Amino acid sequence: MADSHQEWLKQMEEQSKAKQTSFMAGIAQRLGHPAMTKAPEHPFRGAPDFWKEFEWDREEKIERFSANWQSVGGHVARLADMNAARDFIADKAREMGARYIVRQNEPELEALGLEAAIPDASISVWNTDPDVYWKARSAEADFGIVIADHSVAYTGSVVVKSSKDKGRSVSLLPTVMMIIIPVDQMKTRLGEVLSAFDQGGRESLPAGIHFITGPSRSSDIENDLTIGVHGPGVVYALLVG
C-alpha cells in the first residue's frame, strides 16, 4: 500500500504503462497487422474538399451569426466600438438590476472602465486575489463578462479558451453571460478555428476550450424547451466593430 497519494498515482502509472503495450498488441492482433510505429496515410482528413473553400464576406458572416444566435434564444447587439460595448453593458446592468459582476482579467475589459460605469455593482476580476474562492464568486454573479477568442458564423458559435486570467467559470456560472465578439476576426466555418488547434499542436492548447452556441437548454421534460438549466439562460453577443 502506497503511503502518499503521489506514490499511489505513480504505481498506477506504472501498471497502466505495462498494460498499454499488451492492450495495443491485442488490438493489432485482432486487426491482423503488426504493431504500428508510423502514422498511417489518412486520405480523408477533415471536411470534404468543397467545404474547405467555402467562405462568406464580412457582412454575411455577421448576419448569419446573428440569425443563428437569435434562433436558439440568444440576444445580439451590433456595436460600433468598445465604448458602445461599455455603455450597453452598463445600461443592461441597470435595467436588470445586476449587483454582482465577474469579468475575465484581460486588458480590453480593463480598458472598459466598468467600475466607473456601473457604480452600483460589485465587480470582481477573475483570479486577481488568491484568497477568493473564484468558483463560488462566479456562481453568485449576475453577469459574467467575457471576450471571445474566436467566433464562427456558420454555427453561430463563440470560442473561449481557459488560462489563469480567463476562468471557465466566468462564461458558465453567472445567470447572464455578456460576450464581446471582435467581428473582424469572425470565421465562416468551424474548421477554420479547429484546424488552427492542429497546427498549434498539443503544447499550444489550454486545459479547456469551449464552443458556446447559445443559452444553456434542455428538452428533457416532456420535450418542453427550458432555457438556463445549468449554464447561463441569458446570453448577449456583443458584436463590436
Added chain:
Amino acid sequence: MSAKGALGTVKGRAELALNDEFLRKAVKFTTERLRNGKKNAASEHGNWELWRERGRAIRLHTIAHLDYYLNLFVNNARANGVHVHFADTGADAVRIAMAIAERKSAKTVVKSKSMVSEELHLNAALEKIGVEAIETDLGEYIIQLAGETPSHIVIPAIHKNRYQIADLLSEVAGEKLEADTTVLAGFVRKKLRESFLEADIGMTGCNFAIAETGSMVLFENEGNARMVTTLPKTQITLMGMERIIPSFQDLEVMATLLPRSATGQKLTMYMSAISGPRRGEDADGPDEMHIIIVDNGRSLQLGDPEFQELLNCIRCGACLNACPVYRHIGGHAYGGTYSGPIGAVLTPALNKNIAEWDDIANTSSLCGACYEACPVKIPLHDMLVYLRRRKVEKGHGNKIESAGMKGFSTLLGNAKRFRTVVKLGQIGQKLVVRDGGIRTKLGPLKGWNSYRVTPSLPKKSFRENWATLDQQIRADLKEMSPEMKQRVEDAVKRRGQGGGHHHG
C-alpha cells in the same frame, strides 16, 4: 439488471411498454420531432451524402488503425498530465474508478451523461462503498430519482410526463412543486448547483478523443458536463476505446454530423475540448484528471468483417428515432443499456452471448431505416440478419419455427397436398370464426390475436378461383369496347407528344 428475469424476453418487456399508452405516445412524439429535426438540419446543411461518406471514411480509417491512434492519444494525454488507465472489462473499469474514489475519500461524485457508465452500472458500485453518485443531466437526474434506466440515448426520461416528474422532485424538495417545466427545471438548477460546488469528483463520458493532441471532447446542451469538468478537484472520464478520431479537423466532420443527427441542431450549445487538468495558475478546472479507457467487449468486433463497423457508431440516436419498432415499444423493452437498432446489435455483440439476447435481433422489421438515418452509414439492418444467422448456426434457432418452416415447405412443395390442407382449414375454422374473423386467444394464434384479429379463410381460396379469374381476364382483353379502345389510343398519342402532366 439481468437480461432475463421476470420480464425476460423482449416480448414481455414490450407488452409492458405497449400497454403504457403514455409511453407509446411520448416516444412517438419525441422521436418524430427529433427525426424531422434531423431531416431539416441535414437538408438545410446540404450535401448530406458527402458528409456522411466523409464521416464513415474517417471512422473506418481510425478503427482500422486503432492501435496506432489509441496509443498516440494515450501518450499525448499523459503528456497533458492525465492519468490514463486501461480496463479490459466493465468490472476492471469499476475497480479503477472505485480505487480513485477511495484514495480521494470522496463522498459525492457528480456525473454528466455517459453511456459507458450505464454500461458498467457504476452508480450501484459506488453506492456500495458509501459514495453518492449524482446524475446531473436533467433527464438522467429525473430517472435516477425514479430508480430507472435511460430509455433513449439522447432523451433518457422520454417515458416520464411532467406530473410524474413533479411528484419525484417534490419529494426531494420536501414541498409540492407545480408541474410546470420552468419551475421543475429551476428547482433542479438550484439543487444541483450546490452539488457541483461540493462534489469531490466529477465524472464524464467522452464523445470523441483526439489522438494528435490527447484532448477529450464533450457535446452537450445543459452545461452540466462543463460544470463537472470545471468545478470538482478530481475528474474521471470513462471512454470507450473506440471513441478516437485523429485530429481537430476531423472533429469538424463529427461536429457537423452528430448534433444534426441527434437533435437537428447545427451544434450543441456547448462543445468542450479538455486537454488535461488545470494548468498551474488556473483558478478552475480539476487538479487531477483520470481517463479510463474501456474495452468491455468492444475489441471482440475488431477484425470481424460483419461487425467491425459497429465501432464507428457516434451515439447520436438517429437510428432509434427512425426505427418503426423503437417508436412503438420504447427503449426499456430492449432490456440492455443501448436500445433501438444500435442496441439490438451492440448488446449481443459486446456481450458475445448471442443466445441469451436472441430475441432482440428479431426486434426489427429489417426495413433499413436505421441505415438510412445513420450519419456514418453503419449497415445495421445487415448486421441484424448476420446475428440471426449466427444464432441459427450456433443451434440457438427457434425449434418450433424451424419445424414450422419445414412443414410449410412440405406443403407448398406439392399442390395436391396444399389443396387438401386449405380445404380442411375451411371446414375446421367453422368452430372459431366469429364476424368473419378468428379471435380466439388459444392455441397457435394466441400471440397474434392478443393485438389483432386473424382473418378467416375465404370460402373459396384464390387458387380455387384462379380458373374463373383467368377466363374472365382473357375474355375482357379480347373484347375491349370500341370507346375504351379509343381512349387507350388517345392516351398513348398524348404521351408521345410529351403531355400527360396529370396522373392517371
